[in-house]
Each structure stands twice: as structure tokens, then as C-alpha cells.
Amino acid sequence: GAVVSQHPSRVICKSGTSVKIECRSLDFQATTMFWYRQFPKKSLMLMATSNEGSKATYEQGVEKDKFLINHASLTLSTLTVTSAHPEDSSFYICSARVGTSGFTDTQYFGPGTRLTVL
């Protein structure tokens, strides 16, 4: 089956530094990738939608300058948390979408990245 990987799986950084998280579709090309954030014991909240070769679309309340998303190829999207602060500590999950029809497309989810900002 389709596999989505994320790297790193866990990262600890100091406040003020920037952290890059990679999301890769290993055996398929993803026209669209989604980035979610999950606070402890909470549900997933969609942060942004990225399409290959174009700017990401951010959900209301998500700072685009804080969370930079780049979708350079059909198999790779990156999320960079700039000038990270402790409140950015969270579990970040990406998903990759196959297909273009909203009815028949499928999303595959990555294993997540745990970010801890000290």
C-alpha cells in the first residue's frame, strides 16, 4: 500500500531556532499534501494545504510566516517552523493525496513528528 514518511520522527530544539519537517510519499506521486497539528489529547487540526509548484493555502488563524510550507515536487513537502517557541510544541502530521476527484481520491497519513521546543 501507499506509504507516507515523515522526518524527523522526533525533534527537540531551543526557543528561537527554526525546524524543518519533511513529508514524503514513498511509492506514489501526491498532487496535494496536507499538514495537521495535534495538541496533547486533542484532535487533528488542519493547518494548510499544499499543491506541488504553488503556494500553500493556510487555514484561518495559522500564520503563514511562522509555518513555511514548500511543495517542491510531487513526492516531497516540507514544513518549517520558524523562530520556534514552546507554544509551537506539538505533534505534526502530514497526509498525501492521490487523485484529483474529491469523491474518489485517497489520503494517506504520515507517522507524525513530535516537536518539543525548550
Place this chain on the structure above:
Amino acid sequence: KQEVTQIPAALSVPEGENLVLNCSFTDSAIYNLQWFRQDPGKGLTSLLLIQSSQREQTSGRLNASLDKSSGRSTLYIAASQPGDSATYLCAVKDSGTYKYIFGTGTRLKVLA
């Protein structure tokens, strides 16, 4: 705006019991509904996906139903086992935006 709610938020049952997890959504305009399992600190595992035209899906001891008109779905787990302990999330794919909206989750603990 689509909102997805899951009841109960937490559930603890003895091994062997049959149980039902509930999911409700406010807007019936959905493409599909998906149930996921999430173990602590881990990503999502897709359990069942029900298309908007379907009423139910089954996989092993799991059965999910969908009543789109009333905005409800249930996940039925038969003969629960300690290995079923996890958080269960439901998510609806909004037909207007193609985006998945996730529910609040049910934390299940099955006691041996």
C-alpha cells in the same frame, strides 16, 4: 462550518465486551467518513472508510455505519481486546473543500 463530535470522550471496558463509539457531524454534505486508530505518540491508522452513498463497512471485528441525513456514524467493536486500547478518531471529508475534518476522539481502554 463543519463540526465533528465524538461521544464518549473516554471509555474503559472489560475485555470481551462489545462497544459502540459515536461520531456526529453538523453538515451532511460529505464525500466520505473515515475511522482511524491512533496509538499514543503515533500517527493514524485507517480502519474503515464509508463513502457517502454507503450505509456501512465491515472489517474483522469492526463495523462502521453511516447515516448521512442525520449526521451520525457509529463504530462497533465486537469482543474487545486489550490490544484495541487506543484513541479512535472519525473524520469527514467535506464535499465543498475536499478537506478532512477530524472529530474530538474517543480514548478507549480495554482492561484484561
